[in-house]
Amino acid sequence: xxxxxxxxxxxxxxxxxxxxxxxxxxxxxxxxxxxxxxxxxxxxxxxxxxxxxxxxxxxxxxxxxxxxxxxxxxxxxxxxxxxxxxxxxxxxxxxxxxxxxxxxxxxxxxxxxxxxxxxxxxxxxxxxxxxxxxxxxxxxxxxxxxxxxxxxxxxxxxxxxxxxxxxxxxxxxxxxxxxxxxxxxxxxxxxx
Amino acid sequence: xxxxxxxxxxxxxxxxxxxxxxxxxxxxxxxxxxxxxxxxxxxxxxxxxxxxxxxxxxxxxxxxxxxxxxxxxxxxxxxxxxxxxxxxxxxxxxxxxxxxxxxxxxxxxxxxxxxxxxxxxxxxxxxxxxxxxxxxxxxxxxxxxxxxxxxxxxxxxxxxxxxxxxxxxxxxxxxxxxxxxxxxxxxxxxxx
Numbered sequence: 001x002x003x004x005x006x007x008x009x010x011x012x013x014x015x016x017x018x019x020x021x022x023x024x025x026x027x028x029x030x031x032x033x034x035x036x037x038x039x040x041x042x043x044x045x046x047x048x049x050x051x052x053x054x055x056x057x058x059x060x061x062x063x064x065x066x067x068x069x070x071x072x073x074x075x076x077x078x079x080x081x082x083x084x085x086x087x088x089x090x091x092x093x094x095x096x097x098x099x100x101x102x103x104x105x106x107x108x109x110x111x112x113x114x115x116x117x118x119x120x121x122x123x124x125x126x127x128x129x130x131x132x133x134x135x136x137x138x139x140x141x142x143x144x145x146x147x148x149x150x151x152x153x154x155x156x157x158x159x160x161x162x163x164x165x166x167x168x169x170x171x172x173x174x175x176x177x178x179x180x181x182x183x184x185x186x187x188x189x190x191x192x
Numbered sequence: 193x194x195x196x197x198x199x200x201x202x203x204x205x206x207x208x209x210x211x212x213x214x215x216x217x218x219x220x221x222x223x224x225x226x227x228x229x230x231x232x233x234x235x236x237x238x239x240x241x242x243x244x245x246x247x248x249x250x251x252x253x254x255x256x257x258x259x260x261x262x263x264x265x266x267x268x269x270x271x272x273x274x275x276x277x278x279x280x281x282x283x284x285x286x287x288x289x290x291x292x293x294x295x296x297x298x299x300x301x302x303x304x305x306x307x308x309x310x311x312x313x314x315x316x317x318x319x320x321x322x323x324x325x326x327x328x329x330x331x332x333x334x335x336x337x338x339x340x341x342x343x344x345x346x347x348x349x350x351x352x353x354x355x356x357x358x359x360x361x362x363x364x365x366x367x368x369x370x371x372x373x374x375x376x377x378x379x380x381x382x383x384x
Binding site (some may be wrong): 005034035038039040041044045046047048049050052075079080081082083085087089092093094095097098101103105107109111125126129132136137139140141142143147150151176179180181182183186187189190191192 | 197226227229230231232233236237238239240241242244271272273274275277279282284285286287288289291293295297299301309317318321324325329330331332333334335342343368371372373376378380381382383384
């Protein structure tokens with residue numbers, strides 16, 4: 001199953017005009033999003049779990065306990081879909097129908113591999129802690145050998161990905177021009 | 193596949209002590225989370241797409257264009273996993289290893305059904321617009337017949353769900369007590 005799952009195969013998103021495969025856009029969204037949602041198939045059933053991620057170059061790192069069944073599943077090469085979403089604004093229109101959200105999202109398809117090399121593993125954990133709080137790895141204590149072996153780190157290439165973005169104000173029907181409701185975008189900020 | 197996918201079957205999450213099946217907790221998290229992530233299986237591949245939701249009683253409503261392949265798939269009874277996550281704090285510890293996030297998340301398993309009744313459909317769209325911005329449905333124009341038929345609304349029971357929550361400060365090793373790094377929780381807010 002793994003090798004067959006790609007963004008080309010799963011073009012399920014509407015509004016193709018909002019799509020972008022620009023890797024620089026993908027990188028920016030991944031860096032700005034504090035967490036992602038990891039999707040995989042377990043006994044034929046879809047499962048979506050939130051987790052923290054961090055990017056280094058064009059690699060996305062996930063981590064957790066070696067006892068995590070999700071991570072163990074992904075470590076075995078299970079197909080994975082990682083989605084990260086930022087909400088930028090509430091789009092308030094004249095009609096209920098044209099209400100929307102401004103957002104930026106990334107969907108990555110692929111399969112993860114275990115990071116076994118201690119140096120890369122430490123570096124992956126460094127970028128994950130830095131992702132939570134920039135500068136933090138210089139203040140806190142780095143992992144010792146026991147903690148390193150007590151952490152499973154997975155890497156996933158971000159190359160098989162797409163971004164989708166909505167920006168701008170509401171698009172109202174001309175017929176609604178006279179409706180008195182205020183329209184515009186209420187900015188919101190995603191946690192960082 | 194549909195009927196077999198349940199939260200009982202897919203107990204993939206670690207930290208069972210953080211779990212809760214309390215429906216009141218589930219309801220609160222769903223109401224507070226502006227968006228959710230919808231997972232489903234397409235040609236054997238996992239797909240995770242962000243979307244807005246709204247809850248009424250123990251029903252979760254999703255909506256979109258009748259042309260949406262995701263919604264059409266779900267409308268056909270495909271198994272779905274809906275996950276909503278709130279991030280409440282950055283947990284900064286003495287060691288990289290004990291860094292964490294405070295969060296509240298809900299995972300719902302099930303299969304959705306199409307809301308065909310015009311009255312329930314209008315009510316579902318009302319709670320979705322109210323979910324974006326409370327009070328907004330009294331200011332903006334309700335849907336007309338064309339807009340109603342141009343919107344696909346799905347309902348999903350939230351009863352097959354579980355919540356998972358982390359709260360509190362970092363749990364440091366006793367050996368790290370003398371390490372100088374400041375520890376504590378930096379509050380963050382999810383968009384609302």
